[in-house]
Amino acid sequence: MKNNITPLTFCTLLGFFLLMLSPIVIKAQIVSAPPGGLWNNPATWIGGIVPGAGDNVVIASTVSVYPTSQCNNITIQSGGILQNRSSNSYTLFVNGNLNNQGVIQNSTYSLTVNVKGNVNNSGSMTNGTLSFTGTANQQMSSTQPLHVDNFVRTAGSGRILATTNLSFVGTAIDLNSDTLEFTTGTALTIDGGNLTDGVMFRTAMPALQITTDNGTHVNNFTIDSQEARLYGTLLVFGSANTFKHNVINFGTLKSQNNNSYSLTVDGNLTNNGIIENGAYSFTVNISGDLTNNGTWQNYNTVLNGSGIQNLTMTQPYSGTLFTKNNTAGRARALSGLSFVNTE
Template structure:
């Protein structure tokens, strides 16, 4: 009987223990919702009349302000949600959150004696405000944390990332104070599509990962600010804002856009590689570094006041570098590959006759205007052309009265036949090549001098109007309204390069002249209907063949039966 009672007591004890354990587990997941404004430990503040415990979850509703009153190590909670319009006033007390932290309202500790906000959970989100007012207190990330993609949080005060902890940002965080690590093992990672705005030090201690596609790092301090060198020295989007000078301390790679919205970016002689667009509405101090554009898509440079670089390198395997304004290179312009599309702007090499700059070209084309400062005799390359063909102009100055600038451009338009035919011993020149013409304009005090002359070479690669042969001439005119002249001395072309010596007219236009055809090339319209009804067949089209012209036929929604 005693043994039976003992077994019964043990069974009852185990049952009670299991029930107690189950109750504890359920209780640990209890969510408490604020009923009204009040102090955190006061039961009447919460629906049900009981304050949440350390293992519970809490929700502060719209219109309610809940105030912390527990000193020492502070208040503990698992998940904490502050709804829009809700306020958690930490006053001068410490807060500890060990689960999910969602702030659509306000967490505030605007008190001179504000204490730390310790976050040891794994998820941060919301679109509200977190404020830790005291300069020596922090919003501390104590464990690895993910910031939700939907987050757009404003943090007033400092953020500290604990040793060995990684915060991965998928949303948008704006920080008014420092965002810093405890030591070199602390990490902030901007994931794809995320944004962090830093108004003070950004990971001056620790690691910054900022290369993920679509992410943006913005430096917004209203004073001088250091630009962090991220892992692999790589940003995706880098934005400079605020005021003062934002200083780089090493070479950087920008995998997409560099934007200077306001303030000044000082590269301090360091180099920048840009794979996207350059947008400058502030100031850039170029120092002696090199700006390299090496993206594989179209890129652009925008500065309404005109951009100035020390060294500029263009190395594009595809796409164009589009100049939306003038761009000036005071040091070395290096052209490795790719098209520089100047548009209505001008690419300028040098800043004066004292600083003429250096051109180093192994590939690439300037489609548009290229200006060079020149202060001596010698040969000068203008690597101009179109987006598809390279038509460089080389000028050799045999004498020079005073230096200045020469600006060249290849115009892909018909040069006209004004002044033709003309005799250039022993041939008559009947037509210009309709493929285009060059112009070369002097300015800024450039004066060849009445007793001096120059030689010129022009590359007609890709020209199809006539055959370039030994009699192909270089013709000259003063401007678009003048007649073509056979000035200077003819030299036979070398390949597709036509040559002329002892020219004297500057500014001038240049075109290729043909001596073999009395009539210019002609074209004829394609005959036939622009549109054909569905089911129709046997519709014919024709064009008169005028070699060397070619025609492209584009058929949409039908098939070519013959021809």
């Protein structure tokens, strides 16, 4: 009897047979039922299965996290609500990506969302904490202002990559010595929050535009951008803040009111707005060029560069002190200079 199975056909059949024997891992997608409910209740989910660490979740109704819960990717659809159970504060661990088109909010207490992947927000986020916990770079995009209480980076490697402009209202941004890098995003707005313990980075032009108001302050923070443009009012807290390269102030730059503080500008500083003291004194240390086209009236401005530092003024400097403290290099006037009540 003639055998019609060729070697190629045999190999194909064998491969198919072995594939059928191999375990296939498919992440389930679990969708919330119309009534919604508690995360740990099977009745909350279509099919009656409570999501686990490897499941992709779609929130199409109101789901309350209880107890501490986890999933892989999660999407909150328009009309969907993700919140904590109102009896206490709870945490959701997202091992993949978070896509919010609906509402993420607190319910009486606080909801913390820890994310290892990327975050995309086109809805409303007013919950307690959004924490980036991945060990690789994590992308962040948002077309709506974020009203979270805390925006935190907790991993020891990787960084947050802002792929859109970002806007925060009442948010404490704590990078824990990590970096928020603006890639395709070019603007940050903070209304009534703070920037703490980290680096804001942009590698190339156009300039990074930073708008702050309502008591927003920086503390132990570095702005590292080829050009940073400051708008609104920014308060400087502490004396471990550094702004690098070219800094242009269009708003008000001053020390916070509770003590005397200083700012280091490791580069050039152009003032088109106001630089002044808070309730106490404010010292600005500059290693590059100084240009004043506005009101400059802080306690002390220190030229500490080791090379030539060019000075240009179209408006007078009226700070208490104007100092050169590095014996190397020199200060070179490129225009007339005017000082009012300055030592």
